[in-house]
Amino acid sequence: MAAPAFAGDLVxxxxxxxxxLTPQTCTNQAVLNRIDPEVRELFLTASAxxxxxxxxxxxxxxxxxxxxxxxxxxxxxxxxxxxxxxVDI
Numbered sequence: 893m894a895a896p897a898f899a900g901d902l903v904x905x906x907x908x909x910x911x912x913l914t915p916q917t918c919t920n921q922a923v924l925n926r927i928d929p930e931v932r933e934l935f936l937t938a939s940a941x942x943x944x945x946x947x948x949x950x951x952x953x954x955x956x957x958x959x960x961x962x963x964x965x966x967x968x969x970x971x972x973x974x975x976x977x978x979v980d981i
Contacts, residue, residue, distance in 0.1 A: 902958075902975040911940040911949075911970060912978065913958055917948035920965045933963070 902913045916926060918935040927935060927950065935950040938960055949962045957969040 896950045902976050903978040904958075904974040904976070906974075908944075909940070909942045911938060911942075911960070913938045913951050913970075913975070917977045920948050920950060920963065922959055926965055944976050949951060 900915065904911045904913075914937045916937045918932070918937050920937070922960070923939055924932050924935070931952070934952045936952070938949040938951040938958075940947045940960075947962050947964070949960045951958050951960045953959075953972075954969075957971050958975065960968045960970065962968075
């Protein structure tokens with residue numbers, strides 16, 4: 893089973909915090925080591941800036957949310973309704 897395809901990046905904002913989901917396959921070994929080998933191919937690359945700190949993550953889609961696994965082992969969900977196309981300047 894392959895990861896879902898979409899046309900470009902998606903972002904979620906909460907105040908000054910931002911999470912960016914990309915359509916690129918996750919290749920960060922530190923994050924992939926935290927994910928069950930049987931589902932690693934379903935994860936794509938993400939990055940986050942939370943409370944001024946930058947993090948690398950991998951993400952996968954669920955029926956109602958994006959599921960993230962961060963390099964430090966933290967995990968989280970972003971409701972799909974919070975995702976939007978970024979406006980990069």
